[in-house]
Amino acid sequence: MENCYCxxxxxxxxxxxxxxxxxxxxxxxxxxxxxxxxxxVLHDADYLVATTHISEQKYYSKxxxxxxxxxxxxxxxxxxxxxxxxxxxxxxxxxxKQQDQVHHExxxxxxxxxxxxxxxxxxxx
Ligand SMILES: [Zn+2]
Numbered sequence: 001m002e003n004c005y006c007x008x009x010x011x012x013x014x015x016x017x018x019x020x021x022x023x024x025x026x027x028x029x030x031x032x033x034x035x036x037x038x039x040x041v042l043h044d045a046d047y048l049v050a051t052t053h054i055s056e057q058k059y060y061s062k063x064x065x066x067x068x069x070x071x072x073x074x075x076x077x078x079x080x081x082x083x084x085x086x087x088x089x090x091x092x093x094x095x096x097k098q099q100d101q102v103h104h105e106x107x108x109x110x111x112x113x114x115x116x117x118x119x120x121x122x123x124x125x
Contacts, residue, residue, distance in 0.1 A: 029109035
């Protein structure tokens with residue numbers, strides 16, 4: 001594959017695939033964020049739950065994640081800003097009615113035992 005699902009410009013195998021395969025851990029919150037976007041594209045709800053911080057996992061249902069990931073057509077990801085434990089991004093997708101939508105979020109990530117996890121996000125209308 002020429003370009004990873006997260007549109008980093010790198011091949012999938014050199015970008016998000018090792019994280020989704022659990023053969024490597026993302027070294028930065030941006031890498032984790034990108035791999036989570038790719039997980040939405042691939043409907044990998046297990047990965048999305050596993051990379052959510054343990055303190056927040058109770059708020060997420062695997063079935064809901066799967067439904068959300070499958071009901072939309074994921075078009076592309078745009079990382080606006082990434083620094084320290086914060087990543088601001090826009091995910092462009094078509095909803096069930098084939099309408100253009102943008103999910104704009106500023107995500108916070110947290111490390112546990114040197115592994116990065118998604119903590120929570122601030123959403124913009
Ligand atoms: Zn990627």
